[in-house]
Amino acid sequence: MKWLVSAAREIFGLFVEDLGFTLCILAWVALAGLLLRGLPVADPWRAAIFLAGCLALLVENVVRAARGRRILKSS
Amino acid sequence: MLSLAHAGTAIASAFIGSLVEAVEALTIVLAVGTVRGWRPALAGTAAGVAFLALLVLAFGPLLARMPIEVLQLAVGVLLLLFGMRWLRKAILRAAGVIALHDEAAVFDKECAALRASEPQRGWDAIAVITAFKAVVLEGLEVVFIVLAVGAAGGLLLPASVGALAACVLVAVAGGVVYRPLARIPENTLKFAVGVLLSAFGVFWVGEGLGFHWPGDDLAILGIAALFLAAAAAAAPLARKETVG
Numbered sequence: 027m028k029w030l031v032s033a034a035r036e037i038f039g040l041f042v043e044d045l046g047f048t049l050c051i052l053a054w055v056a057l058a059g060l061l062l063r064g065l066p067v068a069d070p071w072r073a074a075i076f077l078a079g080c081l082a083l084l085v086e087n088v089v090r091a092a093r094g095r096r097i098l099k100s101s
Numbered sequence: 102m103l104s105l106a107h108a109g110t111a112i113a114s115a116f117i118g119s120l121v122e123a124v125e126a127l128t129i130v131l132a133v134g135t136v137r138g139w140r141p142a143l144a145g146t147a148a149g150v151a152f153l154a155l156l157v158l159a160f161g162p163l164l165a166r167m168p169i170e171v172l173q174l175a176v177g178v179l180l181l182l183f184g185m186r187w188l189r190k191a192i193l194r195a196a197g198v199i200a201l202h203d204e205a206a207v208f209d210k211e212c213a214a215l216r217a218s219e220p221q222r223g224w225d226a227i228a229v230i231t232a233f234k235a236v237v238l239e240g241l242e243v244v245f246i247v248l249a250v251g252a253a254g255g256l257l258l259p260a261s262v263g264a265l266a267a268c269v270l271v272a273v274a275g276g277v278v279y280r281p282l283a284r285i286p287e288n289t290l291k292f293a294v295g296v297l298l299s300a301f302g303v304f305w306v307g308e309g310l311g312f313h314w315p316g317d318d319l320a321i322l323g324i325a326a327l328f329l330a331a332a333a334a335a336a337p338l339a340r341k342e343t344v345g
Contacts, residue, residue: 042182080181
């Protein structure tokens with residue numbers, strides 16, 4: 027039973043490490059599905075906006091995580 | 102028709118991703134073999150491989166029955182979460198924000214844990230389960246990478262070939278050097294796989310949502326290049342944040 031719980035935790039950990047980051051990605055995918063499809067823009071732009079959002083989420087989260095570490099170290 | 106760029110990217114992603122996971126599984130199996138003997142280590146490994154094969158046989162055909170848009174979106178979202186998690190961690194490690202993964206330290210820790218528990222008569226259940234667990238948990242990641250990279254684009258065969266080649270290579274290397282493959286540049290590999298899997302994820306989510314990618318399959322290479330550029334820019338920014 028203990029082994030199953032640890033296996034389930036490992037599988038969950040494959041996709042989720044920073045819960046906030048995971049939720050932001052899921053929210054961006056949902057937003058893209060709901061709003062981007064309805065935007066009056068040419069088709070390649072929808073894909074480009076979606077990609078730009080993913081890149082921005084990544085960079086922002088990495089910088090925030092590094093800042094969080096610095097604050098943790100100094101406190 | 103299979104795009105060479107698409108198939109090549111699938112093989113490379115599956116190969117590098119599986120290489121990282123196989124090295125991690127090998128470390129634990131080597132620890133079990135060194136401390137508790139090779140019979141339980143190999144038995145646990147064989148049982149783990151058989152269990153993974155059963156999983157693939159059970160769930161593989163189910164994927165083929167899913168509508169393609171649903172499959173693209175589901176696989177894309179999972180790839181995006183998995184790939185961006187790997188990439189985020191690799192950037193933070195490259196920036197020195199978190200410590201690098203150390204196979205030799207993992208091996209020593211596992212050996213110490215195995216020495217602390219008494220070997221059992223007959224079948225050494227603890228040793229068998231330790232090897233089985235390592236193979237199944239790391240193998241699940243390999244299976245996921247192969248299915249995720251291959252299922253949505255009809256590339257299961259090239260992805261499987263890439264993964265199998267990586268596992269065979271690691272098993273042979275482990276058998277030859279007989280110790281953890283600590284000199285493999287794990288973070289560089291994770292960085293590369295994170296870039297490729299994130300690119301696949303973005304591509305498939307876009308396809309699943311009905312967006313049109315310029316250049317179709319070739320767009321994956323462009324997306325990967327942009328992820329690489331963003332990750333390369335993020336690492337010094339993160340380093341600056343930790344010192345500044």
